[in-house]
Amino acid sequence: MHEMGIASQIVRIALEHLPPDEELRVRALKLRIGKLTAIVPQSLRFCLEILTRETALAGAEVVIEEVPVRAVCQECGATSEISEPPFWCSACQGVKLEILSGRELLIDSLEVDDPMGSGLHISHKNE
Amino acid sequence: MEIKVVEKVLGANDAIAAQNRAWFREKGVFVINVMSSPGSGKTTLLERTLAALSGRVRAGVIVGDIATTHDSERLARSGAPVVQINTEPFGGDCHLAAHVIREAASGLNLDDLDLLIVENVGNLVCPAEFDIGEDKKVVVLSVAEGEDKPLKYPLMFRVCDAAVLNKVDLLPYLDYNKPLALENIRRIHPEIPVFELSAKTGQGLENWLAWLTGQIKTKK
Numbered sequence: 120m121h122e123m124g125i126a127s128q129i130v131r132i133a134l135e136h137l138p139p140d141e142e143l144r145v146r147a148l149k150l151r152i153g154k155l156t157a158i159v160p161q162s163l164r165f166c167l168e169i170l171t172r173e174t175a176l177a178g179a180e181v182v183i184e185e186v187p188v189r190a191v192c193q194e195c196g197a198t199s200e201i202s203e204p205p206f207w208c209s210a211c212q213g214v215k216l217e218i219l220s221g222r223e224l225l226i227d228s229l230e231v232d233d234p235m236g237s238g239l240h241i242s243h244k245n246e
Numbered sequence: 247m248e249i250k251v252v253e254k255v256l257g258a259n260d261a262i263a264a265q266n267r268a269w270f271r272e273k274g275v276f277v278i279n280v281m282s283s284p285g286s287g288k289t290t291l292l293e294r295t296l297a298a299l300s301g302r303v304r305a306g307v308i309v310g311d312i313a314t315t316h317d318s319e320r321l322a323r324s325g326a327p328v329v330q331i332n333t334e335p336f337g338g339d340c341h342l343a344a345h346v347i348r349e350a351a352s353g354l355n356l357d358d359l360d361l362l363i364v365e366n367v368g369n370l371v372c373p374a375e376f377d378i379g380e381d382k383k384v385v386v387l388s389v390a391e392g393e394d395k396p397l398k399y400p401l402m403f404r405v406c407d408a409a410v411l412n413k414v415d416l417l418p419y420l421d422y423n424k425p426l427a428l429e430n431i432r433r434i435h436p437e438i439p440v441f442e443l444s445a446k447t448g449q450g451l452e453n454w455l456a457w458l459t460g461q462i463k464t465k466k
Contacts, residue, residue, distance in 0.1 A: 121339065132257075204396075204400065204430075214437055227250075229249040230247070231247050
């Protein structure tokens, strides 16, 4: 797969979210990856380890939250969690499903050391 | 201390895909992204499609391969304008991304086209992840591959809007369980239209062409 390309984007986006005028060390990089994406967590970690060397992300723990595939049935309105095929509604076996989750490939947050214990809180959301 | 990010890793690609989509809409060009594993008969299907549409629909093609220009040479024989992308200069990318399509489409005169066919890199995994600004995604599967392909590549079969089951002319020589293959497609994507055909003999091609020309009309 192309985990190297994905890792390179993750590093770029993460570094962009660090305040530029402070030397922060990132302790943890939290990702949300849907089960339907064909990303191999082990390969991704390996690529991240290589690409984060000599950056503020070096040594950061990579925390991956795997998001299950959930879908809502357009026929009966029930929400199903789909862990394996078939992609049918678990309540009515309906086939018109809208996927609610499972395709995510997101950087959720970064855990950094408090700079000088100042209690600074930074919130940064990108739409 | 937590820095909240909540940003899509492929956000940059998605933004360009959205721009591509708006550009294609403005030009009235219907775009299909054709994907498959290597050897499914994608290029032969597109050769037959271009030949059948010639004179009726103005089509252009963007072909993606890691290396060689063989596919674009074959498709150019139809008279359609063809742009070949080799991803090797990009590091041998296993898929086509939105920015690459934007650049390739700039090499075509979109004002002169009704249909743009993107023949993606032969790969059932990665291309499914990358929005390129297309209207519809099509997966091509052949009867020379396993019946369980859809189960092994659920994302691809889930995100596609149509599937082609190619090489049906080989069925008498294979132990292919076609009902099982169709059932497996249905398990991943129950409502997807499946066109059983042979790009080689032309059997079943008319249903595929009818779907395609019907789709093109919706954009005009």
